[in-house]
Amino acid sequence: MGSTSSQLDKDALSEYQELTFLTKQEIILAHERFSAMLPQEYKGATNIRLPMEKILEMPELKSNPFNKRICHVFSTSQPNDGSLTFEDFLDLLSAFSEAATMEIKSHYAFRIFDSDNDGTLGREDLEKMVTLLTGDSKDTSLNGEEMGQLINNILEESDIDKDGTVNLSEFQHVISRSPDFVSSFKIVL
Amino acid sequence: MIGELERQGLGPTGNDFPGDQEPPRLRRAPSRASDRNYPRYDWSADPAEEEDGAGNAEAPPEIRTLPWPMERKRAVRQVQQMRAHVSFGAESWRRNKTKSLRKLQQNVREFLYFFSLWRKSLQKIGGNFGGGVKSYFVFLRFLVVLNFVSFLLIAGFVIAPSLVRRSAGTGGFVNSTDKESCLVYDPNPQGLVVFYEFFLHLLSGTGFMEDSFMFYGYYNNNTAVEDGSLSYNIPLAYLFTAAFYFAFCLCCIIARMGTAARVAVATGGRAIGNYSLIVFTGWDYGCLGDRATKLKQKNIYYRLQVDLEEERIKKRAASLTPWRKVALYTLRVLMFLIALGLIGTAFYGIFEATKFSQENGDRFGILGLFIEYLPSIVITTGNFLVPLLCDQIALLEKYSPSITVVVALLRAVVLRLVSLGILLFTLWSQITCSGDLEKEDCGNCSYNNKKYQCWETSVGQEMYKLTLFDLLVTIALLVLVEFPRRMVVDNWSSKLSQLVGRQEFVVPSNVLGLVYGQTVVWTGALFCPLLPLINTIKFVILFYCKKITLFCNCRPALKTFRSTTSTFFFLVVLLFGWGLALVAMIYSLAVIHPSYACGPFRFFTTMWAIVPNSFYSLSEVTQEFLFFIGSQAFSIPLFALSCVVMCYFIALASIYGRSVAMLKAQLKLEGQDKQFLVKQIEKMKRNNI
Numbered sequence: 001m002g003s004t005s006s007q008l009d010k011d012a013l014s015e016y017q018e019l020t021f022l023t024k025q026e027i028i029l030a031h032e033r034f035s036a037m038l039p040q041e042y043k044g045a046t047n048i049r050l051p052m053e054k055i056l057e058m059p060e061l062k063s064n065p066f067n068k069r070i071c072h073v074f075s076t077s078q079p080n081d082g083s084l085t086f087e088d089f090l091d092l093l094s095a096f097s098e099a100a101t102m103e104i105k106s107h108y109a110f111r112i113f114d115s116d117n118d119g120t121l122g123r124e125d126l127e128k129m130v131t132l133l134t135g136d137s138k139d140t141s142l143n144g145e146e147m148g149q150l151i152n153n154i155l156e157e158s159d160i161d162k163d164g165t166v167n168l169s170e171f172q173h174v175i176s177r178s179p180d181f182v183s184s185f186k187i188v189l
Numbered sequence: 190m191i192g193e194l195e196r197q198g199l200g201p202t203g204n205d206f207p208g209d210q211e212p213p214r215l216r217r218a219p220s221r222a223s224d225r226n227y228p229r230y231d232w233s234a235d236p237a238e239e240e241d242g243a244g245n246a247e248a249p250p251e252i253r254t255l256p257w258p259m260e261r262k263r264a265v266r267q268v269q270q271m272r273a274h275v276s277f278g279a280e281s282w283r284r285n286k287t288k289s290l291r292k293l294q295q296n297v298r299e300f301l302y303f304f305s306l307w308r309k310s311l312q313k314i315g316g317n318f319g320g321g322v323k324s325y326f327v328f329l330r331f332l333v334v335l336n337f338v339s340f341l342l343i344a345g346f347v348i349a350p351s352l353v354r355r356s357a358g359t360g361g362f363v364n365s366t367d368k369e370s371c372l373v374y375d376p377n378p379q380g381l382v383v384f385y386e387f388f389l390h391l392l393s394g395t396g397f398m399e400d401s402f403m404f405y406g407y408y409n410n411n412t413a414v415e416d417g418s419l420s421y422n423i424p425l426a427y428l429f430t431a432a433f434y435f436a437f438c439l440c441c442i443i444a445r446m447g448t449a450a451r452v453a454v455a456t457g458g459r460a461i462g463n464y465s466l467i468v469f470t471g472w473d474y475g476c477l478g479d480r481a482t483k484l485k486q487k488n489i490y491y492r493l494q495v496d497l498e499e500e501r502i503k504k505r506a507a508s509l510t511p512w513r514k515v516a517l518y519t520l521r522v523l524m525f526l527i528a529l530g531l532i533g534t535a536f537y538g539i540f541e542a543t544k545f546s547q548e549n550g551d552r553f554g555i556l557g558l559f560i561e562y563l564p565s566i567v568i569t570t571g572n573f574l575v576p577l578l579c580d581q582i583a584l585l586e587k588y589s590p591s592i593t594v595v596v597a598l599l600r601a602v603v604l605r606l607v608s609l610g611i612l613l614f615t616l617w618s619q620i621t622c623s624g625d626l627e628k629e630d631c632g633n634c635s636y637n638n639k640k641y642q643c644w645e646t647s648v649g650q651e652m653y654k655l656t657l658f659d660l661l662v663t664i665a666l667l668v669l670v671e672f673p674r675r676m677v678v679d680n681w682s683s684k685l686s687q688l689v690g691r692q693e694f695v696v697p698s699n700v701l702g703l704v705y706g707q708t709v710v711w712t713g714a715l716f717c718p719l720l721p722l723i724n725t726i727k728f729v730i731l732f733y734c735k736k737i738t739l740f741c742n743c744r745p746a747l748k749t750f751r752s753t754t755s756t757f758f759f760l761v762v763l764l765f766g767w768g769l770a771l772v773a774m775i776y777s778l779a780v781i782h783p784s785y786a787c788g789p790f791r792f793f794t795t796m797w798a799i800v801p802n803s804f805y806s807l808s809e810v811t812q813e814f815l816f817f818i819g820s821q822a823f824s825i826p827l828f829a830l831s832c833v834v835m836c837y838f839i840a841l842a843s844i845y846g847r848s849v850a851m852l853k854a855q856l857k858l859e860g861q862d863k864q865f866l867v868k869q870i871e872k873m874k875r876n877n878i
Contacts (some may be wrong), residue, residue, distance in 0.1 A: 009592075019253050019262045023298065026208075029435070038496035053340040063482040064474065076258045095251065107256040108755060109469070130468060134493070135486035142490070146497060160853055161860025174465045181470040188312065188475070 020094035021104075029189050030093055033058070050089075052082035060187050065132040069112045096187035105185045106175040110168050117161050120165040126151050201689050251291075306330055310736060316477040318694065318739065325696045325703075326732065328759050332707055333728045335441055339434050339714075340721040346430045349720055350421050351408055374406070374642040374786030389554075392657065393561050393651035394717075403653070405716045406646040406787035424799050428778070431715045435771060438711070442760055442767065447758035467492055495525035517587065524582045531578055532604055535571035536611050542567040543615035547640070563652075564615075565658040568608050572705075576601045576698065598697050602762055605705045606769055613712065616651060620644045621781060635782035643787040645716045645777075652713025652720065659706050660727045667738055675742040691744040697734070700759050703728075708766030713775050 008016075008031050016027050033051070035057075042048050052071045061067045071082035074092040084092070092182050094100060095108045113121055115128050127147060134140045142150065158174045166174075175181050244441060252262050252269070273281060275591040307330060315323035390396030394403065401407055408427065471489045476482050509517075546563040547579035579600050583593050630637045641647050671692060678691050710724045778797050790796045804812065817823055 015263070015266075017295070019259060019266065021253055023295070059477060063479045064476070065482070065486070066472070066474075076260070091259055095256075101254055104254055104256055113469075126468070130493075133468065133472060133486065134490040135483065137483075140487055140490040142493065146494075149497060150464060150468075150493060156466060158465045158469075160856050161863075162857065163860055163864070171469065174469055178466050178470040184470065184473040184475070188474050 007137075016090055020090055021097045021099040022090065022094055023099075026093065026121075026189070027090065030090060031086070033189055034089055040108075046086055048084050049077060049083040052084075055082075055084055060189065063137070066112055069115065071106060073105065073111045093187065093189070096185065097177055098186060098188065102176065102182055103172070105182060106172045107168070109181075110171045110176070111183060120167045121171065122165045126154060126166075199530060206441055218787065224647060226812070235323075245412075250667060306334070307732070312475070314736070314739065315473075316475045317481050318743075321696050322694055322739070324698055324756050325694075326736070328700060328756065329732055329735075331445065332703060333725055333732070335438060336707075336710070336721045336725040336728065339437065340719075340725060342434060343430055343714075343721060346426050347408075347423070348402055350423060350426065351402065354409065354421075354423065368581050372786050374784070389402070389558055392654075393558060393705065394653045399646060403717055403719045404646040404649045405718075405789075406643040406784070408789045422803060424793075425803050427789050428799060430797060431774065434714060435767070435774065437709070438767060439764075442763055444761045446757060446764075449760065455603055464493070464496065467496070476620055521586050521588075524586050528579050528582055528600060531575050532600070532607075535575050535604065536608060537572060538562065539567050539611045540607050540615055543612055547616070547619045562654060562658055564612055565655050568612065568655075569658070569662055571608060572601075572605055575604055598701075598758075601698065601701050602704075602765065605701050606708065609705065609708060609712075610769055612651075612655075614801070616648060617776075617781075634785055636784070641784075643784045644781075645784060645788055647711055648777075649716030649720070650707050653717055653723070654735075655709045656706065656713075656720065656727060659702070660707075660730065663702075663731060665733060667734055671738050671742045693741045695738055701762070704759070704762050704766050707763065711767060711770030715774050 008111060013027060015025065016022070017024060020027070022030070026067060031103070037050055037054050047163065052068070055071055056062060061070065064070070070078055070083065070092065071084060074095075075082050076085055076087050076088055077083050091097050095104055110121070113129050115125050116122075121163075130147065130150065131141065134142065142168075155164065155166070158170050160170050240500075252266055255262060255265070257265075273284060311323055311326055311330070344365070386396065390398055397809050398404075399406065408423065450686075467489065473485060476485050543564045546560050552560055553559070560772070576597070579597060583597055586593070586596075588596065620637055622628040622633075622637055630639050636644055674692060706724065706727070710720050713720045779795055781795070783793060783796055784796055785791050790799065793799055793802075807815075
C-alpha cells in the first residue's frame with residue numbers, strides 16, 4: 001500500500017497520552033515500530049496481536065533474559081501465550097518509561113519475577129530469577145551450596161513476616177531502598 | 190477477618206485432607222494472581238460526596254499510575270469523565286485546574302527533551318558499559334553546562350562592558366603617586382620576533398595573549414561614563430561577578446547533590462542487605478545486545494560471589510587469634526606510613542619544581558617552554574605514579590574490597606588537590622616574598638615587583654598552562670598509548686598481551702581528573718576571565734575523545750562502580766575542590782596588594798577595598814539598611830530561628846525512622862497472627878469432621 005500504515009488519529013493519541021506515561025513522540029515512535037513488525041497483509045488493521053516470537057526479535061528485548069516473562073505479564077490474551085496488541089505494547093513501554101513512578105515499576109517487576117504467578121516469590125521463583133540473572137553458562141552459575149546460601153540470605157533480609165516467601169509489600173519495601181532501581185528499570189526505543 | 194483470608198486466596202478447603210501439613214498458602218484454589226495484587230479502585234466513590242463530607246478531598250489517583258491493562262484504564266477514564274459532567278462548581282474547576290497543570294508539566298517535559306545534550310550518546314554508553322561509566326559522562330556533561338553558563342555570566346557583566354569601554358576610547362586616569370618603579374609594565378615587548386614565538390606565546394599565555402581580554406592585566410579601572418547619566422563601575426562588577434560565579438557554582442552543585450542525598454538518606458545509610466538489592470534491582474533493562482547482556486550477567490555473578498566471599502572472610506577474620514590480629518594491624522600502620530611518605534615525596538617534588546620554574550622563567554625557546562611547564566609536568570607525573578604504587582600497597586593491606594576502593598580514592602583525591610595547593614602556596618611565597626613584606630624585593634610595592642610587574646596575570650597564566658597541559662596530555666595518551674595498546678593486544682597474541690589485556694575504563698581516576706581541571710579553572714577565573722570558556726571547549730573535546738576511546742579501546746569492567754552513590758561522591762569531591770579555590774580567591778582578594786601597573790584594582794590597598802569605597806556612595810537609607818542587616822540585632826535572632834527550624838527537622842526525621850521500625854514489627858506480628866489463625870481454622874475443621 002502506498003500510504004503510511006494507519007496514522008494514529010489525534011483523539012487516540014491524546015487518550016494514550018493520558019492513560020500512559022509516554023510522551024507524544026514516544027507513542028508515535030512506538031506505533032511506527034509496532035507497525036513495522038506487522039506482516040504485510042495486516043498493515044493498517046487495528047487490534048492485531050503480534051505473536052511472542054515476533055516481539056522477541058526487537059533488539060531491545062532480544063537478549064534480555066526476562067523477555068519471555070515480560071511478554072507474558074503484559075499480554076491480555078485469554079490463554080496467556082505472550083502475544084501483544086498495540087495497546088499491550090504501549091502498556092509495556094509505559095511501565096518501562098522514564099516518567100513512570102516507582103510504584104508501577106516495582107509492581108510490574110514483582111510480576112515479572114513471579115514465574116508461577118502465585119502472587120508471592122517463593123524459593124523456586126527466587127532460584128529461577130537468580131539463574132536468569134547470572135546466565136546459564138557453566139562459568140557463571142552458582143553451585144547448589146552457594147545458591148542455597150544466597151536464597152537464605154535473601155529471605156532473611158526481605159521476608160519480614162517470616163512466612164518463607166516475599167510478597168508484594170515486602171518486595172516494594174526492598175526496592176524503595178535502592179537508588180538505582182528506577183533508572184535501571186527502563187527500556188527506551 | 191475471614192474476608193481478609195479469602196481475599197488472600199485462602200478459600201474454603203473442604204476438599205483437602207485434614208492431615209495435610211503444607212503451609213497454608215499452597216492450599217488455595219488457583220486463581221489469577223494479578224487480581225489479588227491489584228490495588229482496589231472504588232467504583233462507587235463519588236468525588237462530589239467526598240467534597241461535601243471532608244474539607245479537602247484528595248484528587249482521584251492519576252489513571253496511568255494504576256497497574257492495569259489499557260482497556261480497564263479506559264473504562265475508568267470514561268466513568269471519571271461521566272462524573273465530571275455531572276458535578277459542578279468548585280469541584281470541577283479544581284479538577285480542570287489539576288488537569289491543565291498536568292498537561293503543562295507534560296509539555297514542559299517534552300520541550301526540555303529536545304534540549305538535553307548528548308542524550309543518545311549517553312544512552313548508548315549506558316547500554317553497553319553500564320551505569321558507572323555513564324555516570325562519568327553525565328558528570329562531564331554537567332560540568333560543560335556549568336562552565337558555559339558561567340562564561341555567559343562573566344561575558345555579560347565584565348567582558349562586554351570592558352569592550353564597550355575600550356571602543357569608547359578614553360584612557361584611564363592615573364593617580365599620581367610616588368611609586369614610580371611599580372608602574373612599569375610592558376606585556377608586549379616589540380622587536381624582532383622569531384617565527385615560532387607566536388606558537389610559544391599561544392602555549393604559555395604571554396605576548397599577544399597577555400595583552401588581551403584573556404587576563405586580568407588588560408582590564409581598566411575606569412568607570413564608564415556615557416552622557417553623564419549611565420555609569421558602570423567595572424572594578425566593582427569584576428569583583429562581584431567573581432563572587433557571584435563562586436556562589437552560583439556552589440548552588441548548582443548543592444542542587445544536584447540534593448537528589449542524590451535524598452536517596453542516600455532514604456536508604457538509611459546502611460543498605461538493607463546487599464543480596465536482596467543485587468538480585469531484585471541488579472538487572473539493567475537498557476542493556477543492548479548479546480555481548481552487553483553476557484557481561485552484565487558476569488558482572489552480577491561476580492558481585493554475588495564477592496559478597497558471599499566477603500561473608501566467609503568476615504567469619505574467618507572474626508576467628509583470628511590475637512597475635513595474628515596484632516600482626517595485621519602493624520602491617521596496616523606500616524603501609525599507611527609508606528603511602529604517606531610517597532605522597533609527601535610527591536609534594537616536595539612539586540614545591541621544588543615550582544620554585545625552580547619561577548626562578549628561571551626568563552629563558553627563551555623550547556627550553557624556556559619546558560621550564561615554564563615544569564610544575565604541570567611534575568604534578569601530572571606524580572598523579573600518575575603515586576596511585577599506581579598505592580594500589581600495590583593496598584594489595585598488602587588486605588582490607589575488604591569495598592574499603593580498598595574507598596581508601597584508594599581518598600588517597601588519590603588528597604594527592605590531586607593538595608598538589609594543586611602546594612603549587613598555589615609556592616606561587617604565593619614567590620609573589621609576596623613568603624609573607625615578609627620587609628624584604629628588599631617586596632618592600633617597594635608590597636609584592637615582588639622585580640619578578641612580577643603584574644602578578645595577577647602571572648597566576649592566571651599558570652592556571653591557563655595547567656588547563657592546556659591537562660588537555661594535551663589526555664590527547665597524547667589517547668594517541669600514543671591507548672590506540673597502540675589495543676592494536677598490540679588484538680594483533681599479537683602472546684602471554685604478555687594476554688596478561689595486560691585491553692584497557693578498562695577506570696571511572697574514579699577519570700572523575701578525579703575532571704575535578705582537578707575544574708578546580709584549576711575556579712582558582713584561575715578571577716585572574717583569567719576567559720578561562721571558563723576555554724574549559725568548556727576543553728571538556729567538549731574531552732567528551733568526544735573519551736567516547737572514542739571507550740568504544741574503540743576499552744573492554745567493560747568487571748567490577749562496577751555503583752551509579753547513584755558514586756554521583757554523590759563525585760559532587761562531594763568537587764566541593765572540596767571548590768573550597769580550595771575559594772580559599773585562594775579570598776586570600777588574593779583580601780590580603781595581597783593588587784599590582785600598581787595593571788588591572789582594574791590598581792591604587793587600592795586590597796581588591797576588596799573597592800567595596801567599602803563604593804558603599805559610601807550609596808544613599809543614606811540603603812546604607813542604614815545594610816548596616817542593620819549586618820548588625821547583631823538582626824543576625825542573632827536569625828541564627829536562633831534557623832537553629833529552631835533545624836531542630837524541628839531533625840526531630841521529624843527521627844520520628845519517621847522510629848515509626849518505620851514500629852511498622853515493621855507490626856508486620857511481623859500480623860504475619861504470626863495469620864499463621865496462628867489459620868492453624869486454628871484447621872483445628873476447628875478437623876474437630877468438626
